[in-house]
Amino acid sequence: MTKWIRWWGLGAFVVFAVTLGCVWIFFVDGWVKGLIEGAGTEAVGAKVELDAADLSLFPAGLLLTRLQVTNPKTPMTNAVEIAKVTMGLDGLNLLRRKVIVEEMALEGVRLGTPRAISGVVKPVKETTTGEKGMFGISLPSLEVPDVKNILEKEDLETIRLIETLKTDMQREKETWESRLKELPGKSQVAQYKERIKNLKKAGKGGLEGVLGGVGEVQSLKQDIEQEIESLKGAKKEFEDKVVLLRTRFEQIKTAPQRDIQHLKAKYNLSPQGLANMSQTLLGSEIGSWVREGAVWYERAKPFLEGAQASGGGEAGPQVYKPLRGKGVDVHFKEAHPLPDFLIRLTKVSVSLDFGDVAGTIHNVTNDQPTLGQPTTFAFSGEQLKGVESVTLKGALNHVVPADAKDQLTVQAKGYELTNLVLSKDDKWPVTLASGMGDMNINADLKGQALTAHGTGNLRSLHISAGKDGDTNPLTKSLSNAVTGVSQLSLQADVQGTLEQHDVTLSSDLDRILQDAAGKMVNELAAKFGTELQTAISAKIAEPMQQLKNSLSGFEGMAGELTERVTQHNDILKSLLEKSLPTKELKGLPGGLKLPF
Amino acid sequence: MIKLLAKLLRVLNSETDPGQISLGLCFAMIVGLTPLLSLHNLLMLLLVFILRVNISAFLLGLALFTGIAYLLDPLFHLLGLAVLTAPSLESFWASLYQSVWWRLEYFNNSIVMGSLVFSVSVFVPVLLLSNLLIRRYRQHVLAWVQKTRIMQMFKASKLYQTYETFSSWRPG
Numbered sequence: 075m076t077k078w079i080r081w082w083g084l085g086a087f088v089v090f091a092v093t094l095g096c097v098w099i100f101f102v103d104g105w106v107k108g109l110i111e112g113a114g115t116e117a118v119g120a121k122v123e124l125d126a127a128d129l130s131l132f133p134a135g136l137l138l139t140r141l142q143v144t145n146p147k148t149p150m151t152n153a154v155e156i157a158k159v160t161m162g163l164d165g166l167n168l169l170r171r172k173v174i175v176e177e178m179a180l181e182g183v184r185l186g187t188p189r190a191i192s193g194v195v196k197p198v199k200e201t202t203t204g205e206k207g208m209f210g211i212s213l214p215s216l217e218v219p220d221v222k223n224i225l226e227k228e229d230l231e232t233i234r235l236i237e238t239l240k241t242d243m244q245r246e247k248e249t250w251e252s253r254l255k256e257l258p259g260k261s262q263v264a265q266y267k268e269r270i271k272n273l274k275k276a277g278k279g280g281l282e283g284v285l286g287g288v289g290e291v292q293s294l295k296q297d298i299e300q301e302i303e304s305l306k307g308a309k310k311e312f313e314d315k316v317v318l319l320r321t322r323f324e325q326i327k328t329a330p331q332r333d334i335q336h337l338k339a340k341y342n343l344s345p346q347g348l349a350n351m352s353q354t355l356l357g358s359e360i361g362s363w364v365r366e367g368a369v370w371y372e373r374a375k376p377f378l379e380g381a382q383a384s385g386g387g388e389a390g391p392q393v394y395k396p397l398r399g400k401g402v403d404v405h406f407k408e409a410h411p412l413p414d415f416l417i418r419l420t421k422v423s424v425s426l427d428f429g430d431v432a433g434t435i436h437n438v439t440n441d442q443p444t445l446g447q448p449t450t451f452a453f454s455g456e457q458l459k460g461v462e463s464v465t466l467k468g469a470l471n472h473v474v475p476a477d478a479k480d481q482l483t484v485q486a487k488g489y490e491l492t493n494l495v496l497s498k499d500d501k502w503p504v505t506l507a508s509g510m511g512d513m514n515i516n517a518d519l520k521g522q523a524l525t526a527h528g529t530g531n532l533r534s535l536h537i538s539a540g541k542d543g544d545t546n547p548l549t550k551s552l553s554n555a556v557t558g559v560s561q562l563s564l565q566a567d568v569q570g571t572l573e574q575h576d577v578t579l580s581s582d583l584d585r586i587l588q589d590a591a592g593k594m595v596n597e598l599a600a601k602f603g604t605e606l607q608t609a610i611s612a613k614i615a616e617p618m619q620q621l622k623n624s625l626s627g628f629e630g631m632a633g634e635l636t637e638r639v640t641q642h643n644d645i646l647k648s649l650l651e652k653s654l655p656t657k658e659l660k661g662l663p664g665g666l667k668l669p670f
Numbered sequence: 671m672i673k674l675l676a677k678l679l680r681v682l683n684s685e686t687d688p689g690q691i692s693l694g695l696c697f698a699m700i701v702g703l704t705p706l707l708s709l710h711n712l713l714m715l716l717l718v719f720i721l722r723v724n725i726s727a728f729l730l731g732l733a734l735f736t737g738i739a740y741l742l743d744p745l746f747h748l749l750g751l752a753v754l755t756a757p758s759l760e761s762f763w764a765s766l767y768q769s770v771w772w773r774l775e776y777f778n779n780s781i782v783m784g785s786l787v788f789s790v791s792v793f794v795p796v797l798l799l800s801n802l803l804i805r806r807y808r809q810h811v812l813a814w815v816q817k818t819r820i821m822q823m824f825k826a827s828k829l830y831q832t833y834e835t836f837s838s839w840r841p842g
Contacts, residue, residue, distance in 0.1 A: 077722070078721055078722050079720060079721065079722065080719075080720060080721070080722050081720070083718075083719035083720040083721070084716075084719065084720050086719050087715065087716050087719035087720065090715070090719070091712075166770060169770045169773065169774050170770055170773045170774075171773060171776075400779075400781070401743075401746070401747050401750065401779045401780035401781030401782065401784070402747070402751065402779070402780045403778055403779055403780075404751070404754040404755060404763075404778045404779075404780065405767075405778065406760070406763055406764040406767040406778070407764060407767075408767065408768065409768050
């Protein structure tokens with residue numbers, strides 16, 4: 075036995091293992107640091123940096139010093155900077171390749187801190203959506219435009235309809251003139267008279283003449299009847315065409331009203347622009363908040379939905395992640411399943427410009443289905459600079475990934491508003507100089523459907539509006555109305571998806587502005603409408619008369635067609651009643667009857 | 671490197687028991703074919719140290735089989751996946767899955783399982799075969815190799831001089 079054992083080898087192995095352990099302990103901190111920086115950078119899309127990581131084994135824990143997360147949109151700024159992160163690790167689960175943190179404390183959390191070097195990883199695509207709408211205000215005009223100029227340069231629907239009808243009428247006229255030439259007329263009637271005359275002569279030639287004439291009468295009758303049918307069909311078609319042309323003519327009479335409405339809207343002579351001024355002033359601002367929130371949510375979403383790719387399921391082993399040269403991991407059902415990553419409790423204290431906000435986050439994990447609990451968070455701060463109190467609560471529930479429900483509730487009381495630019499419009503700049511506000515916001519995201527409702531009560535408002543020396547009576551009136559506003563209530567609704575959503579906003583401001591300037595705009599619009607009506611009527615009087623005359627010309631053609639039908643009917647009647655040799659036929663043997 | 675090669679030549683041409691060389695090669699096969707940072711490789715290393723196996727043969731075999739492992743990874747993946755997903759073994763693997771030590775072993779990875787099953791399966795045949803080949807080599811080839819021109823030239827080389835020096839320190 076001893077022939078096969080070398081005892082010094084055991085000592086050598088111990089030395090080797092201890093050396094290996096020392097090397098691991100020496101390098102593990104750097105490895106953890108690199109791992110956090112790499113994974114964080116990939117998740118955020120901008121540099122995540124760490125000054126130091128210190129992993130302790132007994133008890134298992136990790137201390138991170140100065141964690142910086144770059145804001146991907148502004149790479150010279152950190153979205154978050156955390157002075158110290160301490161966490162206690164579950165050592166046993168760590169051996170199972172599961173990072174389970176019972177409690178984590180984040181100290182010295184600050185937002186928007188400057189960076190010494192850029193944290194850009196990939197070029198940032200600038201999005202300017204909403205900027206234009208934010209500052210472009212469409213106010214009703216108070217200058218009545220020159221009606222003559224408008225009629226010269228505008229493409230009026232009335233004129234277009236007249237021209238089209240005129241062209242169509244001319245074409246129909248030419249078409250029917252041509253068809254009248256082709257249709258049976260006086261010459262055909264004369265020919266029939268001649269044929270009837272010849273028949274009468276043949277009837278006097280005895281029985282042979284009578285029998286020969288029977289076939290000729292039959293043929294003649296069919297010819298006349300066919301032409302009558304042809305004339306009747308043409309007459310019907312013609313009458314339909316004329317009815318259509320007459321209808322179009324009548325429709326043109328209402329077109330000027332449509333032109334007037336269109337021109338009023340185009341030249342901003344409609345009071346509708348005032349009806350939703352709060353949407354114009356604040357809607358885009360709220361929309362940009364929603365977009366900003368959506369960007370951060372989309373960034374966190376893959377982490378929340380990581381659950382779908384891990385964990386042993388109920389229906390046997392699950393295989394995932396085929397990696398070249400790395401193989402695949404087959405997962406089996408665990409007796410006490412836990413996510414691969416879980417922070418049960420995170421205590422956060424955030425230092426913001428207006429003071430400290432503290433809160434807790436429960437169950438941060440990439441595998442909520444395995445844990446069976448959603449991620450919840452609650453933050454609050456009181457007696458802050460510029461706001462009396464603020465609370466923020468929410469839940470990210472992806473326990474059932476197909477039925478994800480995320481909720482957020484924000485309440486702010488006594489929020490101080492200062493120098494908030496509501497409009498940079500040259501014609502009518504508006505600034506909220508100061509004020510106080512209470513706000514409640516509830517947002518829900520179920521699957522892709524986003525629903526948010528917010529209410530705000532603004533008080534002690536001081537609003538400055540308009541420019542010095544403004545001569546526009548409308549903007550002056552609006553400015554007077556707005557500057558007199560001391561309190562407002564706002565309701566905001568956001569509906570749609572994170573990518574595509576509509577923001578609707580209403581407030582007392584709409585009514586105030588309507589009261590202030592609505593009557594003025596309405597009077598002006600009425601005056602503009604009357605002038606337009608007169609001018610358009612004058613412009614279309616002659617073309618309308620021409621159309622009327624053209625329609626009268628069609629009546630002549632209708633008369634011609636009616637006359638031709640009458641003539642053909644008369645000749646047929648004459649053939650049947652007067653021109654037949656009935657006396658001779660009475661003596662036919664066997665009581666033979668003619669087939670007509 | 672020259673010293674290592676010299677030692678290996680000395681091992682192959684020495685009186686060292688063929689079984690010890692073969693066992694070193696077979697341990698190297700397990701460590702080399704399976705992912706290096708696996709728990710069972712620590713056990714292999716312990717065995718290499720405490721058993722009188724030839725360490726030079728182990729190191730040379732390790733280099734050889736590590737290279738081969740890259741070529742055989744697709745085969746190991748298929749084999750491991752088949753073993754891990756075999757319905758008859760599911761409850762067995764599930765019971766191992768609950769153990770911290772088996773999870774540390776990373777047995778549920780297809781390449782770890784495939785390469786381990788493969789190397790353990792061929793352990794005895796390779797041991798016997800390499801044992802036989804070493805014996806045959808010494809009986810029939812060694813004398814002929816010694817006489818070839820290449821070997822004569824090799825004996826005049828620096829490598830061989832080192833080998834000779836090394837041999838004289840500790841006769842096998």
